[in-house]
Amino acid sequence: MGDQQEKDALFDALAEAAKALGNGRRAQLIDILGQGERSVDELAAEIHQSMANTSQHLQRLLRAGLACSRRSGTRIYYSLASPAVERLWRALRETAEAHSGELGDLVRAYVGDRDGLSMITRDELLLRLRQGDVVVLDVRPQPEYEAGHIPGALSVPFSDVKSRLREVPQGSEIVAYCRGPYCLYADEAVRLLTDEGRLATRLEEGFPEWKAAGLPIEHSAT
Amino acid sequence: MGDQQEKDALFDALAEAAKALGNGRRAQLIDILGQGERSVDELAAEIHQSMANTSQHLQRLLRAGLACSRRSGTRIYYSLASPAVERLWRALRETAEAHSGELGDLVRAYVGDRDGLSMITRDELLLRLRQGDVVVLDVRPQPEYEAGHIPGALSVPFSDVKSRLREVPQGSEIVAYCRGPYCLYADEAVRLLTDEGRLATRLEEGFPEWKAAGLPIEHSAT
DNA sequence: TTCTTATTTAAGTAGGTACTTGAATAAGAA
DNA sequence: TTCTTATTCAAGTACCTACTTAAATAAGAA
Numbered sequence: 001m002g003d004q005q006e007k008d009a010l011f012d013a014l015a016e017a018a019k020a021l022g023n024g025r026r027a028q029l030i031d032i033l034g035q036g037e038r039s040v041d042e043l044a045a046e047i048h049q050s051m052a053n054t055s056q057h058l059q060r061l062l063r064a065g066l067a068c069s070r071r072s073g074t075r076i077y078y079s080l081a082s083p084a085v086e087r088l089w090r091a092l093r094e095t096a097e098a099h100s101g102e103l104g105d106l107v108r109a110y111v112g113d114r115d116g117l118s119m120i121t122r123d124e125l126l127l128r129l130r131q132g133d134v135v136v137l138d139v140r141p142q143p144e145y146e147a148g149h150i151p152g153a154l155s156v157p158f159s160d161v162k163s164r165l166r167e168v169p170q171g172s173e174i175v176a177y178c179r180g181p182y183c184l185y186a187d188e189a190v191r192l193l194t195d196e197g198r199l200a201t202r203l204e205e206g207f208p209e210w211k212a213a214g215l216p217i218e219h220s221a222t
Numbered sequence: 223m224g225d226q227q228e229k230d231a232l233f234d235a236l237a238e239a240a241k242a243l244g245n246g247r248r249a250q251l252i253d254i255l256g257q258g259e260r261s262v263d264e265l266a267a268e269i270h271q272s273m274a275n276t277s278q279h280l281q282r283l284l285r286a287g288l289a290c291s292r293r294s295g296t297r298i299y300y301s302l303a304s305p306a307v308e309r310l311w312r313a314l315r316e317t318a319e320a321h322s323g324e325l326g327d328l329v330r331a332y333v334g335d336r337d338g339l340s341m342i343t344r345d346e347l348l349l350r351l352r353q354g355d356v357v358v359l360d361v362r363p364q365p366e367y368e369a370g371h372i373p374g375a376l377s378v379p380f381s382d383v384k385s386r387l388r389e390v391p392q393g394s395e396i397v398a399y400c401r402g403p404y405c406l407y408a409d410e411a412v413r414l415l416t417d418e419g420r421l422a423t424r425l426e427e428g429f430p431e432w433k434a435a436g437l438p439i440e441h442s443a444t
Numbered sequence: 445t446t447c448t449t450a451t452t453t454a455a456g457t458a459g460g461t462a463c464t465t466g467a468a469t470a471a472g473a474a
Numbered sequence: 475t476t477c478t479t480a481t482t483c484a485a486g487t488a489c490c491t492a493c494t495t496a497a498a499t500a501a502g503a504a
Contacts, residue, residue: 006331008246009246009331010331011246012246013324014246014318015244016244017318018241018243018249018314019241021240022238022240023491023492024231024233024234024236024237025492027236028229028233031233039450040451049493050494051451052451052493053493056493059452065318065320065321073501074451075450076450081321084313084316084320085317087317090313091306092236092240094310095309095310096236098287099239099286103232106228110228241461245461245462247462272463273480273482274464275462275463277481278462279462293470293481295472296472297471297479298480
């Protein structure tokens, strides 16, 4: 007990979990899995990688204890191992953001200019929901909506917003949300709706943050 | 804006911070830096690595935005870049611990059996401090005590406990603390004191957790 | 049974990482 | 100035990682 070799082994094991997060593709997988469970082929499509490569990344997450999997017929569904993983991912983002400069530039390069974009916080949305004068739009892909969404939200995946405009109730303000701060679905939806003359706003954060705050969640009957 | 290449670059940058933590030696450095700033040679001695290798690890932490450094004469002192890093490190530990099994075994192998060890929580210690019937012992190395400690604590580094027994006031219960749950200094101090017939207890957590909880801290006049 | 689809495994390669050793800086002391 | 000490840099090597392609499983459908 207490010798250097064992100490090194302990810290190596802790570092294993960090290594699992230490790859851009796996970080994306964690971000997506934060929305709910997904199959390997869906995940491969999301991160634009081959099935083989995606499978290997997922198994790395499995081994590190960040993800878990279940088989259903011919498909295998992966999900985050515990809420602690969600906290770890958020802490990593906050740390990287505090290291001002580089990451900010990359976010700006990917996300573009959000200056003209109307945004509201979670607390504001809660208030408006109680008043009952907003329509909430979940613009993430359908499977993520089905795995869990803000109660009362309508599922209109980003790619369908334009064609399904008529389904969105008129008259009240629209609040769109997606995966989180690094997700553009809600941004684009708000821009599109605004162009159509609707009053639309983006929720600052995404579904995982809503869930992590302990707020109520609705699941689709399957 | 919004293309795959930029998205990959953004997540690669986030993964960079995780990669920096993804090495046992650097994880140890982060754990030690959580106690306060230290010079390169002190850190090299702590992790039992060469100066060159330690320096390279520290520069990796620097580049990733997890650490920062300042020069003072011929020495360069490294410290954590922000409290967010401390949160990240804690989240990583919690995640790894949730992945029951392997890590538990490694902790047990390094830490040994804590069953016979008397422990108190932070809240209990706060209560006892208010009652004024405890002596608090900081058994970490002197530089860590100087960089910040629990108010009123006496600095008796682990290696000196045996020879400096007389300095520890008799009559009241002793509470020893160190770096945190993976640190053995307080364990050993409590065993030693108990063998000498003193009433000694270990603080469950360490100094970084005390600091993170926003509790008061005392610094040595230098 | 054979066929199909989803996933994993195996093998190979280019590039990255963690150490080592020895030389180069950089600040202060003599 | 030279000497000393703390730190960094440079170059080399053994090992590890992220991807590729092609073959192997594994479950369900026909």
